[in-house]
Amino acid sequence: MSEKTPKVSKPTRFEQQWQYRPAEPIRTSPLFELPLNIKSIVLWIANRWFVFGENVIVVGLAVLTWFYLQPPLEQTQQLEFGWIAKMYVRNFVLICLVAGGLHYLLHVRKSQGEKLKFDPRELKDKGKKYSFNNQLRDNIFWTLASGVFFWTAYEALMLWSMANGYVPKLLWSEHPIWFVLLFFLSNLWISFHFYWIHRFLHWPPMYKLAHALHHRNTNIGPWSGFSMHPIEHLLFLSSVLIHWIVAAHPIHIIYHLQHQALTAATSHAGFENFLIKDKQRLALGNFHHQMHHRYFDCNYGNLEVPWDKLFGSFHDGTNGSHEEFLSQRRKRLV
Ligand SMILES: [Zn+2]
Numbered sequence: 430m431s432e433k434t435p436k437v438s439k440p441t442r443f444e445q446q447w448q449y450r451p452a453e454p455i456r457t458s459p460l461f462e463l464p465l466n467i468k469s470i471v472l473w474i475a476n477r478w479f480v481f482g483e484n485v486i487v488v489g490l491a492v493l494t495w496f497y498l499q500p501p502l503e504q505t506q507q508l509e510f511g512w513i514a515k516m517y518v519r520n521f522v523l524i525c526l527v528a529g530g531l532h533y534l535l536h537v538r539k540s541q542g543e544k545l546k547f548d549p550r551e552l553k554d555k556g557k558k559y560s561f562n563n564q565l566r567d568n569i570f571w572t573l574a575s576g577v578f579f580w581t582a583y584e585a586l587m588l589w590s591m592a593n594g595y596v597p598k599l600l601w602s603e604h605p606i607w608f609v610l611l612f613f614l615s616n617l618w619i620s621f622h623f624y625w626i627h628r629f630l631h632w633p634p635m636y637k638l639a640h641a642l643h644h645r646n647t648n649i650g651p652w653s654g655f656s657m658h659p660i661e662h663l664l665f666l667s668s669v670l671i672h673w674i675v676a677a678h679p680i681h682i683i684y685h686l687q688h689q690a691l692t693a694a695t696s697h698a699g700f701e702n703f704l705i706k707d708k709q710r711l712a713l714g715n716f717h718h719q720m721h722h723r724y725f726d727c728n729y730g731n732l733e734v735p736w737d738k739l740f741g742s743f744h745d746g747t748n749g750s751h752e753e754f755l756s757q758r759r760k761r762l763v
């Protein structure tokens with residue numbers, strides 16, 4: 430008799446749904462893990478702030494915007510159509526470059542083929558659930574018509590308030606360390622705020638009224654990230670109102686809102702990393718939020734502030750975690 434061939438286990442349904450999954454379980458920020466692991470914290474921060482990545486790019490962009498593309502505070506003292514319209518056009522162009530550029534390279538030109546693409550499905554969905562019966566047109570419309578409007582409105586409100594002394598202003602010359610630290614803290618606040626706003630949006634009446642629009646996309650692309658209902662834009666971008674209390678420089682305001690809008694495009698890119706000649710050049714989407722779009726009831730927050738872990742809604746991208754979710758769902762239905 431021949432030896433028994435080792436049994437190869439059939440891929441689970443969860444595994445079949447994904448073309449690419451990270452090899453390791455998804456990790457959340459070690460900043461909130463006890464006991465504190467200093468080495469992990471340093472590595473986590475270094476990987477986000479001391480490499481060429483979205484944080485560094487958006488800080489650079491915010492600085493450039495402030496010096497070259499933003500009306501000075503003297504001008505923003507009066508609410509006038511002219512300077513607000515210029516900011517609207519600038520933000521419109523920025524999101525078109527980021528979301529449009531990524532969509533073109535990754536999903537039209539397919540610059541890296543299927544490499545590091547989470548969902549095997551193509552981004553060509555059509556159907557009545559979308560505005561204009563087409564996913565891409567739907568996503569572009571809500572991003573530009575509602576998203577850029579609220580982004581600009583919050584920016585104009587904050588800079589008008591600052592110019593008139595209604596909100597406190599932080600100066601580089603007086604508090605240089607705090608000035609730098611505030612970029613890092615902004616991301617933590619954004620993550621903290623996002624979880625709670627997002628949980629609220631999953632409350633059935635709010636889901637039906639507003640959030641269902643963002644969840645039309647079970648397979649996501651760069652234009653899906655900032656494609657939201659106006660009510661969701663109003664809530665999602667309200668994180669910047671923290672600067673009514675916490676003093677900031679206009680650069681922090683611009684950074685905060687650019688980060689919210691532009692990294693929504695990168696985080697929904699559908700790919701984990703942007704490859705150039707097969708080398709990973711820029712971290713993009715994460716499997717964590719990609720699963721939220723597919724399964725709805727997991728991963729409401731992001732990885733910076735791990736509320737999901739605390740409230741039992743964290744899916745770490747493994748088979749075991751998925752089984753756990755399915756059994757929880759079955760229990761809820763009983
Ligand atoms: Zn959601």
Ligand SMILES: [Zn+2]
Nearest residue numbers: 643654697718
């Ligand atoms: Zn999303």
